Amino acid sequence: MENVKISDDIIKRMENDRFIKYCGVKLDEIKPGYARASLEVQDIHLNGVNIIQGGVLFTLADFTFAAAANSRGKVAVAIESSISFIKGISSGKIIAEAQELSCKKTLARYDVRISTDNGELIAVYHGTAFRKD
Amino acid sequence: MENVKISDDIIKRMENDRFIKYCGVKLDEIKPGYARASLEVQDIHLNGVNIIQGGVLFTLADFTFAAAANSRGKVAVAIESSISFIKGISSGKIIAEAQELSCKKTLARYDVRISTDNGELIAVYHGTAFRKD
Amino acid sequence: MENVKISDDIIKRMENDRFIKYCGVKLDEIKPGYARASLEVQDIHLNGVNIIQGGVLFTLADFTFAAAANSRGKVAVAIESSISFIKGISSGKIIAEAQELSCKKTLARYDVRISTDNGELIAVYHGTAFRKD
Amino acid sequence: MENVKISDDIIKRMENDRFIKYCGVKLDEIKPGYARASLEVQDIHLNGVNIIQGGVLFTLADFTFAAAANSRGKVAVAIESSISFIKGISSGKIIAEAQELSCKKTLARYDVRISTDNGELIAVYHGTAFRKD
Numbered sequence: 001m002e003n004v005k006i007s008d009d010i011i012k013r014m015e016n017d018r019f020i021k022y023c024g025v026k027l028d029e030i031k032p033g034y035a036r037a038s039l040e041v042q043d044i045h046l047n048g049v050n051i052i053q054g055g056v057l058f059t060l061a062d063f064t065f066a067a068a069a070n071s072r073g074k075v076a077v078a079i080e081s082s083i084s085f086i087k088g089i090s091s092g093k094i095i096a097e098a099q100e101l102s103c104k105k106t107l108a109r110y111d112v113r114i115s116t117d118n119g120e121l122i123a124v125y126h127g128t129a130f131r132k133d
Numbered sequence: 134m135e136n137v138k139i140s141d142d143i144i145k146r147m148e149n150d151r152f153i154k155y156c157g158v159k160l161d162e163i164k165p166g167y168a169r170a171s172l173e174v175q176d177i178h179l180n181g182v183n184i185i186q187g188g189v190l191f192t193l194a195d196f197t198f199a200a201a202a203n204s205r206g207k208v209a210v211a212i213e214s215s216i217s218f219i220k221g222i223s224s225g226k227i228i229a230e231a232q233e234l235s236c237k238k239t240l241a242r243y244d245v246r247i248s249t250d251n252g253e254l255i256a257v258y259h260g261t262a263f264r265k266d
Numbered sequence: 267m268e269n270v271k272i273s274d275d276i277i278k279r280m281e282n283d284r285f286i287k288y289c290g291v292k293l294d295e296i297k298p299g300y301a302r303a304s305l306e307v308q309d310i311h312l313n314g315v316n317i318i319q320g321g322v323l324f325t326l327a328d329f330t331f332a333a334a335a336n337s338r339g340k341v342a343v344a345i346e347s348s349i350s351f352i353k354g355i356s357s358g359k360i361i362a363e364a365q366e367l368s369c370k371k372t373l374a375r376y377d378v379r380i381s382t383d384n385g386e387l388i389a390v391y392h393g394t395a396f397r398k399d
Numbered sequence: 400m401e402n403v404k405i406s407d408d409i410i411k412r413m414e415n416d417r418f419i420k421y422c423g424v425k426l427d428e429i430k431p432g433y434a435r436a437s438l439e440v441q442d443i444h445l446n447g448v449n450i451i452q453g454g455v456l457f458t459l460a461d462f463t464f465a466a467a468a469n470s471r472g473k474v475a476v477a478i479e480s481s482i483s484f485i486k487g488i489s490s491g492k493i494i495a496e497a498q499e500l501s502c503k504k505t506l507a508r509y510d511v512r513i514s515t516d517n518g519e520l521i522a523v524y525h526g527t528a529f530r531k532d
Contacts, residue, residue, distance in 0.1 A: 014181055016180075017180045018186075019179065019188055023188070045151070046152065055188060055191055059187075079217070080346045085212055101485070109485065215392065215481060234387065244390075254367065259348065259390070285452035309417060312416075314411070314412035314413055315476075319418035319458070324453075324480075328453045351477055
């Protein structure tokens with residue numbers, strides 16, 4: 001994992017996320033205002049019609065968002081998120097990238113895009129973070 | 134689990150959701166236009182600051198929504214979802230209830246509320262389902 | 267307009283909303299945690315395919331939400347809103363009702379439902395307000 | 400207004416939007432998968448605390464989204480939209496740009512960003528369109 005000017009505290013906080021570990025999500029990069037994470041889709045990630053469960057896609061996007069939001073130093077928590085499911089897949093590697101739209105004193109906004117290995121868009125996520133003092 | 138006029142196919146489809154099983158979510162009730170599911174919060178559900186991960190709450194809400202949306206017979210898939218995180222918790226039982234707002238030929242809408250055992254609201258979810266022919 | 271324990275300041279602030287006046291929206295009731303507003307659909311409210319413009323429905327819902335959010339005393343501003351369009355109409359009276367989901371120190375959440383005169387649901391809205399000190 | 404490969408029918412449909420005309424929104428450009436519109440903020444657009452009403456921002460974003468979604472030929476209607484309010488302003492020109500995220504047989508997704516004349520982001524919008532046959 002590459003890290004530019006990200007404190008050890010933040011890295012530890014992200015690595016201490018037990019649900020993320022349990023789901024198999026990997027944080028691949030974090031820098032100020034940006035994060036990237038990925039997941040290899042396995043059988044445990046599928047729903048009853050054998051496509052990736054919406055909760056898995058949300059978890060991946062939400063964690064990537066949280067990494068980007070926490071990259072700014074203050075502890076940031078999600079208060080509001082929305083996700084659009086564009087394409088259902090059943091296997092392969094998926095990658096989430098979070099981009100910062102705005103970061104103010106109390107609120108920050110990020111867009112996350114989840115794509116397959118070969119760049120096909122499968123979901124988009126928008127999240128609002130509350131930044132604690 | 135109580136079931137009123139819900140076909141075995143739908144129950145099987147919901148029970149075949151491997152991510153739901155992996156997360157420990159239980160479907161408690163399904164009837165036309167309604168579903169209820171629950172989860173006992175465990176250590177694997179916590180994030181890096183020791184509160185329940187947003188992805189866990191989303192997964193619980195999304196599954197409850199999917200159960201309610203599929204209760205109408207046609208296969209229904211989520212196309213759009215939003216969630217508001219109201220209160221962070223670290224332990225105990227949480228319950229999600231999905232209520233139908235509308236169910237038309239192609240689109241159906243549901244609200245889901247997640248509460249603690251003693252009725253405190255912790256998250257609200259809104260989902261739109263696409264109903265396949 | 268009925269008002270229970272709502273200060274004159276808040277009523278004035280709502281009545282001073284020029285866009286609301288321009289659109290023909292009427293505030294019908296405001297009480298702590300609740301508001302109701304209405305609109306008679308006219309030709310100026312229609313879009314290019316002769317149904318009510320989404321912006322009109324949003325404006326009605328958002329104002330009803332703002333009235334309910336401001337009913338608690340503090341100045342409250344919308345930070346995040348979502349709307350689902352359920353049914354398109356071209357005439358008649360529409361009514362929006364805002365219900366409080368939660369109201370905490372800094373954030374408050376409200377659901378708004380827009381219905382026709384005879385109770386048919388045409389849109390649902392969810393809003394998050396930031397409460398200023 | 401520049402138009403590339405956009406049929407007269409679509410232009411007429413967008414220009415026939417009476418609420419857009421009433422609000423003073425101008426369509427500045429439309430091409431396949433993209434649209435741009437703008438508005439000069441006037442007194443009628445302000446709310447009770449003298450900042451631009453959320454409904455005005457939504458109307459501008461939603462119309463820009465609709466222009467982009469209809470640029471693909473089929474009649475497209477909004478089914479689900481969300482908006483984040485980033486900065487409140489009281490005057491000046493604002494510009495909305497819609498970018499296509501995906502356009503499939505029945506559903507299409509667009510992001511809209513609203514900025515001031517000098518590029519400051521004031522709101523972001525995400526919309527899902529249903530494409531009729």
